[in-house]
Amino acid sequence: MIKYLKTTDEKCVGCMTCTAVCSKLYFKEDNPAKSDIQVLELGAGKFHLVACDQECRKCVAECPTQAITVSKTGVVMINKALCVGCLACVAVCPIGAMRYYPGQKSPFKCIACGACAKQCPKEALAVAEKEESPASRAWAESAAAVRKEGQA
Numbered sequence: 338m339i340k341y342l343k344t345t346d347e348k349c350v351g352c353m354t355c356t357a358v359c360s361k362l363y364f365k366e367d368n369p370a371k372s373d374i375q376v377l378e379l380g381a382g383k384f385h386l387v388a389c390d391q392e393c394r395k396c397v398a399e400c401p402t403q404a405i406t407v408s409k410t411g412v413v414m415i416n417k418a419l420c421v422g423c424l425a426c427v428a429v430c431p432i433g434a435m436r437y438y439p440g441q442k443s444p445f446k447c448i449a450c451g452a453c454a455k456q457c458p459k460e461a462l463a464v465a466e467k468e469e470s471p472a473s474r475a476w477a478e479s480a481a482a483v484r485k486e487g488q489a
Contacts, residue, residue: 338410338411338466338467338468338469339391339392339410339411339412339466339467339468339469340391340410340411340412340449340464340465340466341388341389341390341391341392341411341412341449341464341465341466341467342374342388342389342447342449342451342453342454342462342463342464342465343462343463343464343465344374344386344387344388344461344462345386345460345461345462345463346383346384346385346386346461347461348459348460348461349376349384349385349386349459349461350382350384350458350459350461351376351378351382351384352458352459353369353376354453354456354457354458355372355374355376355386355453355454355456355457355461355462356369356372356374356375356376356453357369357372358452358453358455358456359372359373359374359447359452359453360372362450362452363445364438370438371438371445373388373389373436373445373446373447373448374386374387374388374447374453374462375387375388375433375434375436386461386462387432387433387434388434388447388449388462389413389430389432389434389435389446389447389448389449390432390434391407391411391412391413391449392411392467392469392470392472393430393431393432393472394407394413395429395430395431396413396425396426396429396430396435396446397413399425399426399428399429400420400425400426401421401423401425402419402420402421402423403419404416404417404418404419404420404421404443405420405426411469412448412449413446413448414448415443415444415445415446417442417443420442420443420444422442422443422444424437424444426444427444430446434446434447449464450464451464
């Protein structure tokens, strides 16, 4: 099973509570650019929520220092001590969920902590679990094999 932040765009009203909660929690300031979740305005009162789905794992395979791994709960994590700030993971993320803020050494992303979901007034966010797809399992196995090779 993979733990992830489930988003429901239809419920989002663009209040930005989620971005404020996230940036305050991880960066100690209310700055939407430093939030692990992004709220994109589509117009006509519609919004799109962007958060890591924890499943594609392209960043895991792309990281040259093996700073990005998958936890036992299926959450993609960044080890800031191993990260060299090359931003290859940011470049390879297909949905823009791997984020970077100028002046920071390491990129950042949603780890499905649920702080934003607890504060969302419209319940547009929720921590959920889903079955791991064969593709994400293959990425994880491939990355593990590469790590094992590097340690030999």
